[in-house]
Amino acid sequence: MTLPTAFAETTRFSTSHAEMRIRMLNLYRRYIRHSREFVNNYDLDIPTSEVKTKIRQEFEKHRHVNDLAVQNVMYMKGQMEFQELVNFWKQKCHVMKYFENFDYYDKAAKNSFVQRFLKGAD
């Protein structure tokens, strides 16, 4: 049974970098803490360590964002993503999108319209 409000958080605008930083770290810790559950719930054929690395990568991507407004939106989206993941509101394919090989789109041979359509690329 899933509680609709489990892991929900009211969206709130942080007005200082220090506070934002702490909230972000809390979110990161929550993600890492539940990484094993992600693997179990979604039945991923990926070790937990790799999931942890992926979470880290996703956070590291935005390490150098300095705009507080942008950071707030990112936190909000990260929190939503976490809630959806941990409540099992997604399906395996949605989780596996994170583990796609990013070189895949660049290959000229696979760049025809139909192949990109099948892949779900924009």
Add this chain to the structure above:
Amino acid sequence: MLKQFSIAAKNATRLPYMMAARVVRPSAFTPMRFTRFVSTGSPLTKEDVLARTVSVLKSFDLKNSGDKIGLNTQFTKDLGMDSLDYNDALVALEEEFDVVFDDKSANEIKTVGETVNYVLKNYLPEQQDLDREVR
């Protein structure tokens, strides 16, 4: 099994009388004490927690891995961790000891000693454990 028994039996028969007589018996029967380990509180000792903490931390890719990790070692200063590394380490410790660092203390903890103290304070012995999902 049978072979072992037969050998043991042979050896027993070969024992000289002198040795058999020298066997010391307790003068009074001492009843076995059945202690409930659960009710004795946390079985973890501080040294125990520190040793396990250090072994967990050693599994990370530390900048100053040659240094000895003690109670006063600071995560960011001495071990060269950044904030995300440090949170990785905290979660690894959570998995090791089956505790959960609450947000407030997790952000305040600076040294290995503080984590050790936190674990000792919040560690639940096995039997009193609630359902993991609930925790």
